[in-house]
Amino acid sequence: MKLLILLIFSLSSTCALAIGGKGPLEMNKDGLKNTSPIVNHDIGIDEHLGDKVDLSLPFTNELGEEVPLGTYFTDKPVFMMLIYYRCPTLCNTHLNQLMQTLKEHEYTIGNQYEFVVVSIDPNEKAKLASDKLDAYLEMYGKPETRDGWHFLTGSQESIDKLTKQIGFKYAWDPREEQWLHGAASYVLTPQGKISYYHYGIDVDPKIFKLSLIEASENKIGTIVDRLVLYCLQYDPDKKTYAFYAFNVMKIGAALMAILLALFLFAFWKKEVKKQI
Secondary structure, three states: OHHHHHHHHHHHHHHHHHHOOOOHHHOOOOOOEOOOOOOOOOOEEOOOOOOEOOOOOEEEOOOOOEEEHHHHOOOOOEEEEEEOOOOOOHHHHHHHHHHHHHOOOOOOEOOOEEEEEEEOOOOOOHHHHHHHHHHHHHHHOOHHHHHHEEEEEOOHHHHHHHHHHHOEEOEEEOOOOEEEOEOEEEEEOOOOEEEEEEEOOOOOHHHHHHHHHHHOOOOOOOHHHHHHHHHEEEEOOOOEEEEOHHHHHHHHHHHHHHHHHHHHHHHHHHHHHHHO
């Protein structure tokens, strides 16, 4: 019985810790923008949660092979970025910061998820994508995960379709000669459905883990992880997970019912012994 009480307390504490603290997901929904002060474009992110991207869209991988996007959607969730490889500022900062977080995370690329990076610049080619992949794989420090890395380039048509489906709005600044865009990354299910938007140049490790578990349809993660996720629900206003009181109460009620049953059973056994 003491063990059950401890379990109830631990579960409550774990749910609180899972979403505690301020992280990059509390930033403005457009994230950090790679913008020029002389150009005013409609750039940012329009969320399309639950929508499915077209997995038949053709792209070129870092080996120079033309493949459908769905090649990388198998039995794992996909963590996707939309950047361009020659970006002079934001994209490098975004990737650099992400690598610092991802290389310390308990979930690794290629094991729990696929890492797919797509260039938004139709002029970039496979050699540049390959060089970029190699540089960040070295920074990640886990060469054995190479099969989970995919850096793609594509035609303007494929890029336009994918960015529209994701809700990624960007524009070319001819004076600065750079693409203007926000900083975000995306978690998609193995079926290609958009499951979560991470805003800013980094991800909160706890929220990142939960977003992958949700996108995997609970195929990864421990029982405790799944209970924590059950306690939470995506809040579209806060752009992150928040406590879902109804599910928390359901778990609490179930645990209290078990506790009461154990108490009554112990009381009954004690009374039986007295009669004997």
